[in-house]
Amino acid sequence: MAGNWKMYKTPAETTAFFEKFRPLVEKAEHCEIVICPPFTNLAAAVGAAKGTRISVGSQNVAWAKEGAFTGEISGPMLKAVGVAHAIVGHSERRQYFGETDETVLKRAQAALEFGLTPIVCVGERLEERESGSTEAVLTRQFQKGIAGLTAAQFAKIVIAYEPVWAIGTGKTATPEMAADAHRAIRAQVQAAFGHAAGDAIRILYGGSVKPDNVKTLMAQTEIDGVLVGGASLDPVGFASIVNF
Numbered sequence: 001m002a003g004n005w006k007m008y009k010t011p012a013e014t015t016a017f018f019e020k021f022r023p024l025v026e027k028a029e030h031c032e033i034v035i036c037p038p039f040t041n042l043a044a045a046v047g048a049a050k051g052t053r054i055s056v057g058s059q060n061v062a063w064a065k066e067g068a069f070t071g072e073i074s075g076p077m078l079k080a081v082g083v084a085h086a087i088v089g090h091s092e093r094r095q096y097f098g099e100t101d102e103t104v105l106k107r108a109q110a111a112l113e114f115g116l117t118p119i120v121c122v123g124e125r126l127e128e129r130e131s132g133s134t135e136a137v138l139t140r141q142f143q144k145g146i147a148g149l150t151a152a153q154f155a156k157i158v159i160a161y162e163p164v165w166a167i168g169t170g171k172t173a174t175p176e177m178a179a180d181a182h183r184a185i186r187a188q189v190q191a192a193f194g195h196a197a198g199d200a201i202r203i204l205y206g207g208s209v210k211p212d213n214v215k216t217l218m219a220q221t222e223i224d225g226v227l228v229g230g231a232s233l234d235p236v237g238f239a240s241i242v243n244f
């Protein structure tokens with residue numbers, strides 16, 4: 001159960017979130033819990049999560065170890081502050097910041113090289129769904145992106161299926177729609193990496209997940225977890241998602 005805070009909260013607000021959130025998820029042993037705040041809050045989040053089962057993730061990671069890459073943050077820098085996961089290829093990065101399938105692969109490779117678990121996002125836009133090309137888009141994103149990982153690398157990643165039209169819009173994919181997309185992604189994984197890899201890969205659903213729809217989404221066997229934006233900002237709301 002992962003929360004993506006996007007560009008919200010200060011370090012003080014991060015600490016306040018954790019104070020409320022921690023006791024509410026103390027008994028949640030059925031899942032991993034990951035919070036991905038902005039870079040400036042990572043140290044505060046790691047400090048506040050110490051001694052709990054909550055891990056902290058970043059919302060991006062550079063493809064290089066270090067160098068002349070203004071505005072980027074590298075895997076070793078993230079590891080040094082105690083970060084465990086990195087979201088890669090979020091649709092907002094693809095849409096507004098020029099992220100491509102190729103750079104998604106490079107970032108995922110770098111995350112793995114430096115010991116971070118990448119949460120790699122894929123998903124179609126509204127016009128792609130409406131024109132019936134959802135599967136073709138997911139296939140392209142897979143083939144040009146994470147299919148380039150080795151089998152050993154692939155075994156360590158998490159995929160998030162996030163239909164772009166469902167993100168921040170209040171329009172959730174129906175559980176059946178999400179499950180169909182997850183099946184299509186899993187089929188790609190099986191074709192590229194074999195059946196065991198297809199069974200083992202964890203695929204999260206993201207896009208307007210809320211406390212009141214998480215149960216029906218998680219009831220789909222294809223859905224292994226959720227990546228939550230807006231509803232992860234509130235400690236009580238996100239705790240109720242975690243404890244669905």
Ligand code: PGA
Pocket residue numbers: 004162166167168169170206207208209227228229230231
């Ligand atoms: P949302 O965002 O839950 O606010 O729709 C999901 C995401 O972008 O990861």
